[in-house]
Amino acid sequence: MLKIYGRKPVLEAINADADIEVIYIAYGQHGEIINQIYTAAKKRKIKISQLTKEKFDKLAGNKNTQGVIAIKRSYQFYDIHELIDESKKSKYPLLLLIDSIQDTHNVGAIIRSAECAGVDGIILTSNKTAPINETVEKSSAGALSYVKICKVNSINSVIKLLKEEGFWIVGSSLTENSKLYNEVDYKMPVALIVGNEEKGIHKLVAENCDFLVKIPMRGKINSLNVSVATGILLFEINRQRNLQ
Structure with a gap:
């Protein structure tokens, strides 16, 4: 089971029809979003239980919950072939591959940016990427409930499959032979790594990418946080595609 902490993430999970077993609300919680949670949960016949402060704090541990916790059944991952087929419903499919990012806050922030950018799916490595847990759920600000995610053992095997399916592979890299991120034409099926x-x-x-791209650095620090860089790249892809 997966715990979802916080008012907005819980509300987003309800509205996305996530498989929620029960919602716990600490006594004395009020406000517009609390009212929306009650209304949305009632509509979907999700049980809500109010807890005393002592019981709620025991359930929450040291997490920042804003007085709301939802219990969700384990995240259901997509099959890679299903994810690719679903993505092809878009004019220009866009998939995001996460290669061994280990910080759960970064993974959550990346999922949030990906959902906002309208990616068709996210592919994670099974053994070297942070697990989908409560921290990822909270950091995604509810976006986890809306994105399609697949877990794979080998990124390189997926790259081969994606190329066979007509995708162009774009990797984020600061190497000298990388193109500037706005110099690639993204009006094609793209898998960003x-x-x-x-x-x-x-x-x-x-080495298996069709293009390597980088964001130019103007300051003294030569790299961005990976979640920030991912957002910039995704929205550059969107910007180009919307120029038509």
């Missing part, structure tokens, strides 16, 4: 906080995408992954 972002990598580990310290090491970036793996060497073999980079």
